[in-house]
Amino acid sequence: MEKALLPRKSPVQRRSKEMVEAILDAAARLFAAGGLAGMTTNAVAELAGVSIGSLYQYFPNKLALVRGVYERHRSRVRAAVGGGMAVFRDGLDRASLRRLAGAVLRAHRVEPELQARFEALRHEQALCGLFANDGLQELGRQLKAVLHDNR
Secondary structure, eight states, X not given: OOGGGSOSOOOOSHHHHHHXXXXXXXXXXXXXXXXXXXXXXXXXXXXXXXOHHHXXXXXXXXXXXXXXXXXXXXXXXXXXXXXXXXXXXXXXXXHHHHXXXXXXXXXXXXXXXXXXXXXXXXXXXXXXXXXXXXXXXXXXXXXXXXXXXXX
């Protein structure tokens, strides 16, 4: 992954972790509301209640912030899907398909505004590094294949 997309450092102390969460919360709200154009580092810092210097200690630029929001969103989607993907190993009887459908519905309910913004960005060539090796595209391909084979 490009160095520009990586955080500068990871928070260690509880207070630092809380500050980074506040920064990510603010960035997610602004990004969901207005996309990249509607999210500036100054606006994120202000909404998070931190100084711009504190923000830059952890995130070198706006794209690193978006990547941080995306990583957190991806973790939440995976948690929502949970064991639903185990049906790939268990076979696909009616109950398994029902569990799989439930898992997919839960995943789509996780921060839908953010998901729509990320999907829009996924097609911009200049930002393709943001989503490199995220695993979610492969998960989607597998799901489509399973559902297609079991019509």
